[in-house]
Amino acid sequence: MTATTHDHAHHAAEATGFKRWLVTTNHKDIGSMYLLFSLAMFLVGGAMALVIRAELFQPGLQLVDPYFFNQMTTMHALVMIFGAVMPAFTGLANWMIPLMVGAPDMALPRMNNWSFWLLPFGFAVLLSTLFMPGGGPAGGWTMYPPLMLQTGTAFPFVIFAIHILGISSIMGSINVVATILNMRAPGMTLMKMPLFVWTWLITAYLMIAVMPVLAGAITMLLTDQYFGTTFFSAAGGGDPVLYQHIFWFFGHPEVYILILPAFGIVSTIIPAFARKPLFGYSSMVYATASIAFLSFIVWAHHMFTVGMPLAGQLFFMYATMLIAVPTGVKVFNWVATMWRGAMTFETPMLFALAFVFLFTIGGFSGLMLAIAPADYQYHDTYFVVAHFHYVLVTGAVFAILAAAYYWLPKWTGHMYSERLGKAHFWLSTISVNVLFFPQHFLGLAGMPRRIPDYSVQFADWNMISSIGGFAFGFSQLIFVWLLIKCIRGGEKAEARAWEGAEGLEWEVPSPAPHHTFDTPPVVR
């Protein structure tokens, strides 16, 4: 075994300054860019959420036109899903997977650069549509026709921006799969891989499977709009609901794309701070795989009210309820991991514990939503909004924050300020519940989602929710401040920054040198 070959022939010195970031093929550089990009998008999407919550602070229209409000809800979702959460996970994958499996870099380093750099370009196009004649997309992130076809000039730009984001995700995922399948250090068998790697392997597979389906769906929108096809028009023999089927065939696995890596993160952090091995490693792997499998056959639970034939509704109801089983196994395993451990509660652990608690609440409302007749009431109300924000904010985003705190010492070489971290945690956790918990009540009481104004009986809970929203939004600035401080300095981090941390990433110094595992380690 010899060392990794680096291409010094015609790049005697590596590019410096800004150019370095444009041309880099280093997984750590690219991972950092992904993470910073995602943070920026998190703040942009968050600002849009604050516009929404400000308008909903009290009944009546005070701030924005209803059409602009619809643009905000649409863009908020697109930015958060494709700009914040997915790139954050891909950034973590870039940084950590090669370190975790003992690889010198991602399998396809040049393509890795392209996967990242398509993102800012795609988002530049997407965000620019807000300034186009007729405004940005306002038909919801799901882009249902025929409403979506009423978009102004922005229409083709939105479609193509999403194509670009899709290409980026597919290439990123291909890279992850190739890295995991081909770049593991000797001795690192599949069933020895850290769970973060496992969950990402399955996530990447899901992404490669469904992003092209989304591409197909929006391509049909494009041709329906400009070339006279009638995929989604009854007059031509198509059906607007056909779009929903294709979209949710992508959309439901997408939900797991947004949460499986979070499962991996939590399964890494809880054992580290409980100082006890993860309970039921193999059942975790099988549960993840079953969730991924089931995710392909449950899509129409988003469409119980479209008037599907009874048999279809029954099938999708049963299949959806089944997902509770593997998901339950995961939660039970996490609790069993804590059981009789020796826990400490540093910020990553706090976020991971909050994840287990709050994600499970989102899981409970998910189970309720699976009951088709009850969904006739819940569907498209704030109950759904509360549900998916519990799984995506206190689920995915909290896991990403946990991961950031956990690995910050490895990335920067400094310990972050535990004081700021704890403040960030407590403020976020309390405010996020003030923000989203009342939305359950609103939905059950009959408030539909995606409305800029509401009748007065909904006023009080909306006001509370908005207060929570602003508190949550501004709490995130603590994290930004903490991050800046941690990058610039702080207590020196040891190679193994946490007492109970396990895994190859803790065998290399902190900060991780630019090139690691040029010679693969041997895993026993």
Add this chain to the structure above:
Amino acid sequence: MAQAESGYYVPHGSNWPIIGSVGLTSLVIGIALYLEGMGLGLWVMGAGGALLIYMVWGWFADVIRESVGGLYSAQVDRSLRWGMIWFIFSEIMFFGAFFGALFYARFLSVPWLGGEDPATSRVLWDSALLAWPTAGPGNLGLDWKPMGPWPLPTINTLILLTSGVTLTVAHHALKENNRRRLITFMWMTIALGLAFICLQAYEYYEAYAHLNLRLDTGIYGSTFFMLTGFHGVHVLLGTIMLIVITLRCMKGHFEADSHFGYEATAWYWHFVDVVWLGLYVFVYIM
């Protein structure tokens, strides 16, 4: 077990991805501008497309240089293989979306509109006898004919199947280091690919000129042209890949036991082949 037998080649800084990003973004902005009625879009599109072609050219030139220069270990080779396999898988899923639309229209929406869902067909459309192939209840009086499997599509099926065989013969020739046979059969494959494209173009001409079958002929026209159209684009791309790979063969590239670029192209061609079989059965015959 995965391990680095002889070191893993990690290229340093590359300009191609950023050039590709600019190219792709310009390309789509150009198309979008054009679709929204701005003629300027064509220029932007052209510039973006040119940049993209330049990127593909340069990127592959780098890869070929590195590969020929012996920088790629068996492990790198495996990475590229996985990459290609998953890329083809993503392409299959892309076609899956359009096949899904076809099946939905045939087995659900058209029957519903055609009387299986009495409320819809009676209350809104008065279309009780609608059946596939159809342009939908809004186009009932329209005079057009569907595209049957005979003769062009069947001939095209034979052409593509034969091209799969000639490509396999060429591959064996490469493995046996029989360059003459390799190159002969590669050109035969390319000729068959070009023949397919020409016949497909002729079929489209027939459809528009004599059958009055157009892209906007309801759901039949939509699924027919989108499925065969995207397939045709893939055949075109595959043919270009075959031409490039053949020219490389003529330059003496590839070894009998190491020729991933060649294999990737062959996989792609077989994938295009298989998709066509699906089209032949579900679009033309059934």
Add this chain to the structure above:
Amino acid sequence: MRIGKQCQKSVLALALLFMAGPALADLSLLNMTQGVTDMSNQVYGLHMTIFWITVVIGVLVFGAMFYSIIRHRKSRGVKPAKFHHSTAVEIVWTIIPLAILVGMAIPATRVLIDINDTTGSEMTVKVTGYQWFWGYEYIDEDVQFLSRLDVESDRARQLGSGVSPASVPYYLENVDNRLVLPVDTRIRFQITAADVIHSWWVPDFGWKRDAIPGFVNETWTQIDEPGIYRGRCAELCGRDHGFMPIVIEAVEKDEFETWLMAQREGSSADEASDAVASR
């Protein structure tokens, strides 16, 4: 020490805020309505059953979790255990949830079948969604009309109108023409749309159903009590999606017949202006 104090303070402040919430808020706005049909009561029953199931599971799981968080901490000097799996336990906690789900699926299936059975209806109302109002047609009765947001709400809801929503009775919940329906009658709805997808939702009936252009969705209801029931569009349909409410006036059967008669007489005059409704 100081950190703890600070945290405590902010926690306290926010907790107070949170507790102050319910005091301000309309407390009845916590749960799903039971509604006024057999169907809505069944749906409510399912909702409460599944809710209590999740509460019980939640208490058990979170109970174990918090017990562990309190007892099994390093600061108490515990030594971590070494166990990392137990096939028996894992099988048990796969089987038990499965059994609970089967138990839940049975009543859900029954209700679902019932809701989707539109046979035996005594009258039919066609509902059409428009951007942004509703059209109603009493099939075979020659009565049809449009139903829009009432003028007062419409004035108050304009950006910067200066009219306080609280001063408008039934702000955003009132229409010019109510949909009048008889009680104790099995009514079939044929729901469709003219432009984009809408969704016709009256919570008191226990369901919503999408209005899809080019297709008709059928469903039914049977109202138990006379009264005014308010609903709204539940599927994003563009700019004024939030401003197309639904108001049902459920009346006794004979009263309904009288109303229908009056409409039929008055409708010939209105017909010209309501021509949009027929399609």
